[in-house]
Amino acid sequence: MRKVAILGIGQTKIxxxxxxxxxxxxxxxxxxxxxxxxxxxxxxxxxxxxxxSMVSGQNQLGxxxxxxIGLWKQEAVKIEAACxxxxxxxxxxxxxxxxxxxxxxxxxxxxxxTDKAGRDVTAALATAADAxxxxxxxxxxxxxxxxxxxxxxxxxxxxxEDFAPFAINAHAxxxxxxxxxxxxxVTVEKFERSSMVATPINLLDASPVGDGAAAAxxxxxxxxxxxxxxxxxxxxxxxxxxxxxxxxDPLFLQAAYASSKRAYEMAGIKPDDIDxxxxxxxxxxxxxxxxxxxxxxxxxxxxxxxxxNAISPQGRLPxxxxxxxKARGHPVGATGMYQIVEVVQQLRGExxxxxxxxAKIGMAQNIGGxxxxxxxxxxxxxx
Amino acid sequence: MRKVAILGIGQTKIxxxxxxxxxxxxxxxxxxxxxxxxxxxxxxxxxxxxxxSMVSGQNQLGxxxxxxIGLWKQEAVKIEAACxxxxxxxxxxxxxxxxxxxxxxxxxxxxxxTDKAGRDVTAALATAADAxxxxxxxxxxxxxxxxxxxxxxxxxxxxxEDFAPFAINAHAxxxxxxxxxxxxxVTVEKFERSSMVATPINLLDASPVGDGAAAAxxxxxxxxxxxxxxxxxxxxxxxxxxxxxxxxDPLFLQAAYASSKRAYEMAGIKPDDIDxxxxxxxxxxxxxxxxxxxxxxxxxxxxxxxxxNAISPQGRLPxxxxxxxKARGHPVGATGMYQIVEVVQQLRGExxxxxxxxAKIGMAQNIGGxxxxxxxxxxxxxx
Numbered sequence: 030m031r032k033v034a035i036l037g038i039g040q041t042k043i044x045x046x047x048x049x050x051x052x053x054x055x056x057x058x059x060x061x062x063x064x065x066x067x068x069x070x071x072x073x074x075x076x077x078x079x080x081x082s083m084v085s086g087q088n089q090l091g092x093x094x095x096x097x098i099g100l101w102k103q104e105a106v107k108i109e110a111a112c113x114x115x116x117x118x119x120x121x122x123x124x125x126x127x128x129x130x131x132x133x134x135x136x137x138x139x140x141x142x143t144d145k146a147g148r149d150v151t152a153a154l155a156t157a158a159d160a161x162x163x164x165x166x167x168x169x170x171x172x173x174x175x176x177x178x179x180x181x182x183x184x185x186x187x188x189x190e191d192f193a194p195f196a197i198n199a200h201a202x203x204x205x206x207x208x209x210x211x212x213x214x215v216t217v218e219k220f221e222r223s224s225m226v227a228t229p230i231n232l233l234d235a236s237p238v239g240d241g242a243a244a245a246x247x248x249x250x251x252x253x254x255x256x257x258x259x260x261x262x263x264x265x266x267x268x269x270x271x272x273x274x275x276x277x278d279p280l281f282l283q284a285a286y287a288s289s290k291r292a293y294e295m296a297g298i299k300p301d302d303i304d305x306x307x308x309x310x311x312x313x314x315x316x317x318x319x320x321x322x323x324x325x326x327x328x329x330x331x332x333x334x335x336x337x338n339a340i341s342p343q344g345r346l347p348x349x350x351x352x353x354x355k356a357r358g359h360p361v362g363a364t365g366m367y368q369i370v371e372v373v374q375q376l377r378g379e380x381x382x383x384x385x386x387x388a389k390i391g392m393a394q395n396i397g398g399x400x401x402x403x404x405x406x407x408x409x410x411x412x
Numbered sequence: 413m414r415k416v417a418i419l420g421i422g423q424t425k426i427x428x429x430x431x432x433x434x435x436x437x438x439x440x441x442x443x444x445x446x447x448x449x450x451x452x453x454x455x456x457x458x459x460x461x462x463x464x465s466m467v468s469g470q471n472q473l474g475x476x477x478x479x480x481i482g483l484w485k486q487e488a489v490k491i492e493a494a495c496x497x498x499x500x501x502x503x504x505x506x507x508x509x510x511x512x513x514x515x516x517x518x519x520x521x522x523x524x525x526t527d528k529a530g531r532d533v534t535a536a537l538a539t540a541a542d543a544x545x546x547x548x549x550x551x552x553x554x555x556x557x558x559x560x561x562x563x564x565x566x567x568x569x570x571x572x573e574d575f576a577p578f579a580i581n582a583h584a585x586x587x588x589x590x591x592x593x594x595x596x597x598v599t600v601e602k603f604e605r606s607s608m609v610a611t612p613i614n615l616l617d618a619s620p621v622g623d624g625a626a627a628a629x630x631x632x633x634x635x636x637x638x639x640x641x642x643x644x645x646x647x648x649x650x651x652x653x654x655x656x657x658x659x660x661d662p663l664f665l666q667a668a669y670a671s672s673k674r675a676y677e678m679a680g681i682k683p684d685d686i687d688x689x690x691x692x693x694x695x696x697x698x699x700x701x702x703x704x705x706x707x708x709x710x711x712x713x714x715x716x717x718x719x720x721n722a723i724s725p726q727g728r729l730p731x732x733x734x735x736x737x738k739a740r741g742h743p744v745g746a747t748g749m750y751q752i753v754e755v756v757q758q759l760r761g762e763x764x765x766x767x768x769x770x771a772k773i774g775m776a777q778n779i780g781g782x783x784x785x786x787x788x789x790x791x792x793x794x795x
Contacts, residue, residue: 030511088539089494092651092784104649106500109490111472128413128511156471266487268475401475
C-alpha cells in the first residue's frame with residue numbers, strides 16, 4: 030500500500046441552510062478543499078451521505094456532484110454506512126489511492142437534513158437501526174441510546190450530571206469554531222435543566238442535526254511538499270450486530286475496540302500517543318463508551334475522563350476540540366469528514382484558542398448506527 | 413496493485429419474492445458464494461444497493477448483512493451508484509484487496525423491489541435521475557430513455573422493430589437460465605404488439621424489475637488454485653452529466669466510452685478480443701448505445717449487430733447470454749453483480765445451451781442512471 034496524505038480540506042458552517050440546495054452545499058466544501066489543495070481536478074470523487082434519497086429525492090450522489098463541480102467524466106461513487114458514511118467514504122477513497130489505481134481523490138461528506146419536517150427526518154434517521162427488529166417494534170434511534178445510557182448508569186453507578194462535562198467541553202470548544210452549529214456555553218445547571226428527549230437522555234446529551242458538508246483531497250504522500258504534511262497513518266473499520274439487543278454486552282462498543290486496536294497496530298502507536306481524539310458524541314453516553322472501547326478508560330469509567338477535566342484542549346486527552354457532534358453539529362453522512370477536517374486543522378496548528386499544543390497525532394472515530402459500524406482513522410503530522 | 417481473482421459466485425432467482433425478506437435474499441446469494449468459494453469468512457463485505465432505505469426502511473446494509481450472515485466484527489459498507497451500484501461495490505472491494513489492506517472480500521448486489529406499490533417503486537427509481545432538473549419537471553426515468561430512443565431513430569433512420577433482436581436474443585437466452593425472471597420466447601410480432609410504456613419504448617423494450625441478489629468472493633489471484641482461474645483483468649468507472657439534457661450529445665454514452673477504453677488498456681486487449689459482453693440493456697436503446705460507445709459498432713449502427721444476428725451465443729459478439737436485464741431481470745442495485753456472476757459462469761463453461769464456445773475473456777458493463785455512471789469490468793480465464 031502506498032502512503033497517502035491529506036493535501037486539502039474544506040467545510041461549510043453547519044446550519045439550517047434553507048438558501049442552499051444539496052448541490053450547493055456539497056459543492057462549496059468540495060471547491061474549498063480543491064482550492065486548499067491547489068488542484069483543479071482529481072481522478073475520482075467519493076461521497077459520504079445517508080439521507081439524500083429520502084430527504085431530497087436524489088440518489089447517485091457521486092455522479093450528481095462530479096457533474097456539478099465540473100469533474101466531468103471522472104469516476105464517482107457514493108458510500109453509505111448510516112452516520113459512519115463520511116469516514117467510510119474516506120476509507121474507500123484511501124484504498125483506491127493506496128492501491129495505485131488512482132492518484133488523487135476528493136472525498137465529500139454531505140447531508141441536507143432540514144428540508145423536511147422533523148418527524149420525516151426522525152423516520153429517515155431510524156433507517157440506521159434494524160427495521161425489522163428495532164424500528165418496527167416502536168423504538169426510536171434516541172430511544173435505543175437512552176436504554177444503553179440507563180443501563181450504564183445502573184451498572185456503574187453514575188448519575189446523569191456526571192455526563193455533563195462532555196457537553197460542557199464540546200460547547201466551550203465550539204465557541205471558537207466558526208463552522209459550528211451551536212455557539213452557546215453550557216453549564217452543569219443548564220445541562221440538568223434542559224428538556225427531556227428520551228429518559229435519561231435530555232436535549233444537552235444529544236447532538237443537533239443540521240445541513241453541512243466537509244471535504245478532503247487525498248494524494249500519495251510522496252507527491253506532497255506542503256508542510257506540515259498530514260498523512261493517514263491508519264484506517265480501520267469494524268462492525269457489530271445492527272440491533273443493540275443482539276449484543277452480548279450492549280455497554281461495550283466491540284467495533285470501536287476492534288477498529289481502534291487495528292488502527293494502533295497499523296500506526297505503530299499506543300493510545301497514550303494520541304494527542305487529540307475527535308470522537309462520535311452523538312449522545313454523551315457514546316462519548317463515554319467510545320473512550321472505553323478505544324483504550325482510554327477502563328470499563329464503566331469513561332465519564333471519569335470528563336469529570337477529571339482530561340478532555341479539554343489542555344487536558345491529557347483532548348476530545349471534540351472543535352465542538353464535536355454535540356455543538357459543531359451532526360449532519361449525519363457528513364460528520365465523519367468534519368472529524369477528519371478538524372484533525373487536519375489541529376495537526377496544522379490552525380485551531381486558535383482550542384489548539385492542542387504540539388499536536389502531532391490525531392484520531393477520528395466515526396460511528397454508524399448505535400455502534401454497528403465504526404471506523405477509526407489516525408492522522409499524523411510526519412514532518 | 414495485486415492481481416485479484418473471483419473465487420466464488422452465488423445468485424438467487426429474480427422474482428417477486430414475497431416470502432423472502434431483504435435479509436434472506438441477500439443472505440442466500442452470500443452463502444452460495446461462500447459455499448462456492450469454500451470459505452467460511454472474509455475480511456470485508458461490500459454491498460451494492462440502491463433502494464433499501466426507501467422500499468424497506470433499512471439503511472446501513474453493509475453491517476445489516478455482515479450481522480445476518482455471521483461475518484461478526486468484519487468491515488462492511490454499502491455502495492450506491494443507482495443501477496450501477498452492483499459493479500461499483502465490486503470495484504470498491506477490488507481496490508481494497510488490490511491495495512493489500514485486506515485479503516478477501518464478499519461483494520453482494522441486492523435489491524428488494526416488490527414490497528411496495530408500483531408507483532412508489534417508480535418514484536424511488538426516479539432518484540437515479542436529476543431531482544431538480546429532470547424529475548421535478550415531470551419526466552419519468554423511462555420517459556428520459558424514450559426521448560433518447562426517439563431521437564436516435566430520427567437521427568439514424570431506424571424503425572422501432574429494428575430494436576427487436578435485442579429483446580428476442582435476451583429472452584431466448586433466458587429460457588436456459590433458471591435464475592431468470594422471465595421465461596418466454598419473444599418474436600418480432602410480439603415485440604411490435606406489446607403495450608406502450610412511453611413512446612417509442614414499449615413493454616418489450618423495457619427490462620422488468622424484481623427481487624434478487626448476486627454475490628462474488630474476491631481474493632488475491634496468487635491464492636487461487638481452482639481451475640479455471642477467473643481474474644479481474646480490468647476495472648474502470650467514468651461518469652457523465654446526471655441530467656441527459658446537459659450532454660453535448662445525448663446519443664453517445666461518454667462514460668461507456670471512457671470506462672471501456674480504460675478497461676481495454678488495463679487488460680491490454682482490443683474490443684475484438686472480447687468473447688462475450690454482458691451489457692446493460694435496461695431498455696433496448698441502451699443496448700445499442702452501449703455497443704457503440706464500447707467500440708463494437710459505429711455511431712448509430714449498434715442496432716445493426718442485432719439485425720445481423722451477431723449478438724447470439726453463436727454470433728461474433730454474444731451479449732446478454734443469460735438473459736440480460738431484459739429477461740433475466742433488473743433488480744437495480746443487484747444487476748451489476750448478476751452480470752459479473754454470469755461472465756464467471758461463461759468463463760467456467762457452465763452455461764449449457766447458451767455457452768459461448770471457448771470463452772476466455774468476458775466484459776460486463778453496468779450503468780447507473782441514463783448513462784450517468786458507467787462501470788466496465790473485464791474478466792479473464794487466465795489458465
